[in-house]
Amino acid sequence: MICPYCAAPGTRMETHAHLGEVHADQVRMRRDEEKGRLLFALDCPFCDEGLERVANPRGREADFLVEFRREITLVAFDLLLYHLHASHAEQVGLDPVPVEETRAGGAS
Numbered sequence: 001m002i003c004p005y006c007a008a009p010g011t012r013m014e015t016h017a018h019l020g021e022v023h024a025d026q027v028r029m030r031r032d033e034e035k036g037r038l039l040f041a042l043d044c045p046f047c048d049e050g051l052e053r054v055a056n057p058r059g060r061e062a063d064f065l066v067e068f069r070r071e072i073t074l075v076a077f078d079l080l081l082y083h084l085h086a087s088h089a090e091q092v093g094l095d096p097v098p099v100e101e102t103r104a105g106g107a108s
Helices: 012-022 069-087
Strands: 028-032 037-043 050-056
Touching: 012 069, 037 069, 050 069
Parallel strands: none
Antiparallel strands: 028 037, 037 050
16 A cells, blocks of 8 residues: 555555554644534545544543544544545555446346
């Protein structure tokens, strides 16, 4: 696998660790004051698709984003790696995900 930001090679696990260590600044974290939620976001380096997720559904702990930043960052990169494999496999040096063939005549 190739890092989508700097083309460093490695296995998926090595790339995941590399992303967290070297490219953690790509993950944005914020507090949605209106809804009282803590969010993290990450953009795909190859397309307009990005992700934004609730980091702490309860949103009560103000220090949650600081205390768990590393873990939240790794979750964001894990989600990115799934997206890259599904949508940009060849750009990161992976085989494309096989598309399941549908049976003629529909499902039974």
